[in-house]
Amino acid sequence: MTKKINLTLKVWRQKGPNNKGVMETYSAKQISTDMSFLEMLDIVNEDLTLSGQEPIAFDHDCREGICGMCGAMVNGRAHGPEKGTTLCQLHMRHFNDGDTIMIEPWRAMAFKVVKDLVVDRSAFDKIIAAGGYVSVNTGAAPDANNIPVPADDAELAMDAAQCIGCGACVASCPNASAMLFTSAKISHLALLPQGKVEADKRVLAMLRCMDEQGFGNCSNERECEAECPKEINITNIARMNRGFLKAALGSRYK
Amino acid sequence: MQLDSKAPGGPIETKWDRHRQDLKLVNPANKRKFNIIVVGSGLAGGSAAASLAELGYNVQCFCIQDSPRRAHSIAAQGGINAAKNYPNDGDSVFRLFYDTVKGGDFRARESNVYRLAMCSNSIIDQCAAQGVPFAREYGGGLANRSFGGAQVSRTFYARGQTGQQLLLGAYSALMRQVAAKKVTMMPRREMLDLVVVNGKARGIIVRNLITGELERHAAHAVVLCTGGYGNTYYLSTNAMACNVTAAWRCHKRGALFANPCFTQIHPTCIPVHGTYQSKLTLMSESLRNDGRVWVPKKPGDNRKPDQIPESERDYYLERKYPSFGNLVPRDVASRNAKAMCDEGKGVGLTKLAVYLDFADAIKRDGEDVIRKKYGNLFAMYEKITADDPYKTPMMIYPAIHYTMGGLWVDYNLMSNLEGLFVLGEANFSDHGANRLGASALMQGLADGYFVIPYTMGGYLGGTPLDDVDENNPAFADAENDCKERVNTLLNIKGKRTVDDIHRELGLCMWDHCGMARNDAGLKEALDIIPKLRDEFWQNVTVPGDSGDFNQSLEKAGRVADFLEFAELLAKDALDRRESCGGHFNEAFQTEENEAQRDDENCCYAAAWEFTGVGKEPVLHKEPLTFENVHLTQRSYK
Numbered sequence: 093m094t095k096k097i098n099l100t101l102k103v104w105r106q107k108g109p110n111n112k113g114v115m116e117t118y119s120a121k122q123i124s125t126d127m128s129f130l131e132m133l134d135i136v137n138e139d140l141t142l143s144g145q146e147p148i149a150f151d152h153d154c155r156e157g158i159c160g161m162c163g164a165m166v167n168g169r170a171h172g173p174e175k176g177t178t179l180c181q182l183h184m185r186h187f188n189d190g191d192t193i194m195i196e197p198w199r200a201m202a203f204k205v206v207k208d209l210v211v212d213r214s215a216f217d218k219i220i221a222a223g224g225y226v227s228v229n230t231g232a233a234p235d236a237n238n239i240p241v242p243a244d245d246a247e248l249a250m251d252a253a254q255c256i257g258c259g260a261c262v263a264s265c266p267n268a269s270a271m272l273f274t275s276a277k278i279s280h281l282a283l284l285p286q287g288k289v290e291a292d293k294r295v296l297a298m299l300r301c302m303d304e305q306g307f308g309n310c311s312n313e314r315e316c317e318a319e320c321p322k323e324i325n326i327t328n329i330a331r332m333n334r335g336f337l338k339a340a341l342g343s344r345y346k
Numbered sequence: 347m348q349l350d351s352k353a354p355g356g357p358i359e360t361k362w363d364r365h366r367q368d369l370k371l372v373n374p375a376n377k378r379k380f381n382i383i384v385v386g387s388g389l390a391g392g393s394a395a396a397s398l399a400e401l402g403y404n405v406q407c408f409c410i411q412d413s414p415r416r417a418h419s420i421a422a423q424g425g426i427n428a429a430k431n432y433p434n435d436g437d438s439v440f441r442l443f444y445d446t447v448k449g450g451d452f453r454a455r456e457s458n459v460y461r462l463a464m465c466s467n468s469i470i471d472q473c474a475a476q477g478v479p480f481a482r483e484y485g486g487g488l489a490n491r492s493f494g495g496a497q498v499s500r501t502f503y504a505r506g507q508t509g510q511q512l513l514l515g516a517y518s519a520l521m522r523q524v525a526a527k528k529v530t531m532m533p534r535r536e537m538l539d540l541v542v543v544n545g546k547a548r549g550i551i552v553r554n555l556i557t558g559e560l561e562r563h564a565a566h567a568v569v570l571c572t573g574g575y576g577n578t579y580y581l582s583t584n585a586m587a588c589n590v591t592a593a594w595r596c597h598k599r600g601a602l603f604a605n606p607c608f609t610q611i612h613p614t615c616i617p618v619h620g621t622y623q624s625k626l627t628l629m630s631e632s633l634r635n636d637g638r639v640w641v642p643k644k645p646g647d648n649r650k651p652d653q654i655p656e657s658e659r660d661y662y663l664e665r666k667y668p669s670f671g672n673l674v675p676r677d678v679a680s681r682n683a684k685a686m687c688d689e690g691k692g693v694g695l696t697k698l699a700v701y702l703d704f705a706d707a708i709k710r711d712g713e714d715v716i717r718k719k720y721g722n723l724f725a726m727y728e729k730i731t732a733d734d735p736y737k738t739p740m741m742i743y744p745a746i747h748y749t750m751g752g753l754w755v756d757y758n759l760m761s762n763l764e765g766l767f768v769l770g771e772a773n774f775s776d777h778g779a780n781r782l783g784a785s786a787l788m789q790g791l792a793d794g795y796f797v798i799p800y801t802m803g804g805y806l807g808g809t810p811l812d813d814v815d816e817n818n819p820a821f822a823d824a825e826n827d828c829k830e831r832v833n834t835l836l837n838i839k840g841k842r843t844v845d846d847i848h849r850e851l852g853l854c855m856w857d858h859c860g861m862a863r864n865d866a867g868l869k870e871a872l873d874i875i876p877k878l879r880d881e882f883w884q885n886v887t888v889p890g891d892s893g894d895f896n897q898s899l900e901k902a903g904r905v906a907d908f909l910e911f912a913e914l915l916a917k918d919a920l921d922r923r924e925s926c927g928g929h930f931n932e933a934f935q936t937e938e939n940e941a942q943r944d945d946e947n948c949c950y951a952a953a954w955e956f957t958g959v960g961k962e963p964v965l966h967k968e969p970l971t972f973e974n975v976h977l978t979q980r981s982y983k
């Protein structure tokens with residue numbers, strides 16, 4: 093049933109990458125439990141605007157859990173308490189009247205704060221640019237059915253390909269590692285015949301780039317898998333590591 | 347102004363081949379001397395930027411989001427059409443062409459639609475080669491499903507995330523060119539103006555959304571791929587940043603805007619549940635393959651759905667349209683839902699909803715099969731509504747979803763402004779008055795992968811272009827305009843928020859310019875919109891500074907443009923003296939309440955010329971001729 097609840101928010105406010113940030117306290121009143129978390133923030137922002145203050149900056153776009161734009165630490169958990177849910181798909185029915193909610197940006201060396209809850213995730217694009225593709229120019233493709241793919245492989249590839257690039261895995265990892273994100277792309281392509289040709293080169297280049305961007309190492313904490321809104325499986329990391337060993341030892345790409 | 351579609355003559359099957367033969371080529375060594383700006387990184391922009399860079403041009407690609415991978419195309423769920431005929435059920439390029447022209451209620455240009463159907467197969471090949479994980483049959487071949495408005499299975503899909511996977515494919519091709527230094531990616535930039543020099547598009551002004559700086563960028567041609575204007579209605583299924591700004595600023599610089607009143611309402615969205623609501627969520631049309639739409643027969647029936655026996659349910663689409671049933675096109679399905687609710691048979695708290703029921707499909711195929719097909723959609727529905735669609739029927743209602751209108755373009759996808767090309771949802775070209783499901787992804791990718799690489803060469807190879815750089819006075823003028831506007835917005839310091847005014851505009855548009863329109867309502871909208879626009883410029887409040895990351899300012903600029911554009915939309919709707927596709931004027935309907943076209947007088951694309959804010963725009967008509975399909979009253983009985 094729909095209810096109205098009152099909340100206290102403690103929100104990270106930071107004017108820019110070179111400013112110091114602080115936690116500010118706001119109250120969110122008469123919040124319908126049918127609202128999404130971002131709609132709750134909208135309401136707080138409308139109040140702030142009308143009282144002449146700057147609204148809380150947060151990234152968002154699709155509000156359907158698919159673009160990967162939104163995200164914040166809610167009470168210390170990436171995208172909040174619900175499993176397999178992005179912040180935009182989190183609904184206020186999962187909170188209680190009188191709750192205090194802590195809202196902070198992703199924290200990682202490789203993700204600088206732009207403003208308030210907004211961070212710079214361009215390091216992810218760099219990792220993809222390092223090799224997250226099949227090198228096929230437009231117009232050079234054979235008939236699609238000339239490359240049969242076993243249905244189960246296609247399903248597994250799709251499981252990995254669902255990553256939305258949100259960065260929650262990095263934010264949840266004690267080492268701020270980007271292994272889950274990187275392995276999702278590498279697995280998606282490695283599982284398909286189209287991606288096999290460049291598999292060795294890809295895994296080496298993408299992992300090298302990942303290190304250069306300042307992401308930490310993986311020490312098997314599994315927080316990434318637990319908090320990933322698309323439930324990307326940690327077996328992708330193992331698959332990537334096998335691919336890396338094979339490439340590093342056996343192939344001509346070093 | 348004479349509108350020349352530049353569509354080549356001769357038999358439709360060979361038009362594109364002959365046209366390509368006639369287009370000038372740019373010698374490979376010369377391509378690197380040309381700079382091209384691509385605005386937008388969705389399916390249209392991403393595929394165009396990557397393909398042009400592969401050819402050797404220098405490309406700069408701009409987008410609003412922090413990464414090109416997040417363009418609104420990412421949200422498309424259901425699938426993409428192609429005439430592969432893999433299921434052997436009678437599909438062909440001609441049939442896809444025919445269905446698209448008919449589905450668009452005969453208000454699209456035949457030559458463009460035929461080319462679209464021709465390119466459809468190459469798109470699937472290209473995407474499969476990129477590693478897009480399409481659904482597969484057990485034999486390893488690609489799987490298909492059927493979609494609204496078609497009687498063959500021609501829709502390719504990747505679970506309920508087809509747009510995501512296609513966009514990630516285009517994004518990967520784009521990032522490959524970024525790595526090759528042929529594309530410079532410019533994220534978090536919003537285009538605020540087009541720069542026209544000697545009648546040709548030569549650059550853009552953008553705002554750097556992080557620093558607030560205005561930047562000038564010059565090029566030999568500009569390719570606009572900035573998506574649709576559904577957010578004019580405030581509530582829509584579009585992502586929050588979708589806007590008309592880029593297209594509107596081009597319009598104000600001379601580009602004609604065609605058929606703005608052709609907007610599409612999608613029949614299967616999660617109903618509105620509160621005034622705080624920020625957007626509407628689509629439930630993919632593919633659900634209508636297995637879900638059955640119904641309402642109680644008795645108006646005002648307040649029983650729970652499981653307490654209403656079969657005999658007291660009205661499966662109205664199956665009843666009224668026995669051959670298409672639940673798979674009628676979107677406009678037909680939407681208007682019927684509205685009609686049921688108008689008769690008092692709507693369900694749920696607001697009574698503005700109908701049921702979409704999977705009980706029979708689950709009984710027939712088992713829950714596992716249904717889960718595999720629609721699992722993520724059902725999960726999304728449950729997250730939002732807290733109802734479990736495996737157990738109780740979904741509630742759905744129509745919402746604004748897609749916009750067929752857009753900047754006018756010729757066969758080369760060039761607007762009437764030379765050097766300005768418009769691709770994807772931002773142009774008006776292929777869907778007429780109504781788009782069939784799974785055709786927007788197809789169009790965006792056809793435009794970007796397979797049309798612009800040829801027609802851009804034709805333009806650059808065949809047009810003498812002066813040297814123009816950012817120091818040209820036209821850039822300074824355009825930049826000053828933008829600066830003044832930003833400063834004005836920040837200095838109004840009124841009492842209403844941007845969202846508040848946007849919401850009011852949206853309600854006005856939905857009420858008077860939505861699913862069913864009439865002259866009185868449209869006139870009322872034309873009375874309200876300019877007043878609301880004045881209210882905005884006098885009483886809006888935009889906090890923060892210009893030289894900073896300022897989301898309120900971004901929104902304010904977009905809403906200011908919606909407030910100008912909405913007037914043109916309503917005007918166009920009033921001016922078209924017929925109903926067709928998504929444009930339904932109650933005065934023009936058949937006895938069966940279908941849209942009644944007037945082919946004698948209204949077989950044209952309406953291309954509007956800007957003359958000033960609040961001033962009468964000038965209408966130019968591009969007559970549409972049909973040589974390959976026979977104009978008929980659409981019937982899905």
Ligand SMILES: Cc1cc2nc3c(=O)[nH]c(=O)nc-3n(C[C@H](O)[C@H](O)[C@H](O)COP(=O)(O)OP(=O)(O)OC[C@H]3O[C@@H](n4cnc5c(N)ncnc54)[C@H](O)[C@@H]3O)c2cc1C
Binds near residue numbers: 388425535585
């Ligand atoms: C929920 C949903 C589901 C859909 N499902 C399907 C489906 O199953 N099948 C189908 O065929 N179609 C579907 N559609 C329609 C389809 O997704 C869109 O029409 C299509 O993706 C549009 O692609 P585009 O490249 O033209 O624009 P978009 O993907 O909207 O991209 C626009 C780009 O332009 C940029 N941009 C916009 N304005 C500016 C500016 N002022 N300055 C700089 N950059 C700017 C944006 O940042 C973005 O990169 C669906 C649409 C919705 C809303």
Ligand code: SF4
Binds near residue numbers: 255320321324
């Ligand atoms: S792996 Fe999961 S958490 Fe990490 S970026 Fe992808 S979707 Fe987000």
Ligand code: FES
Binds near residue numbers: 152153155159160181
């Ligand atoms: S806003 Fe797109 S995933 Fe949350």
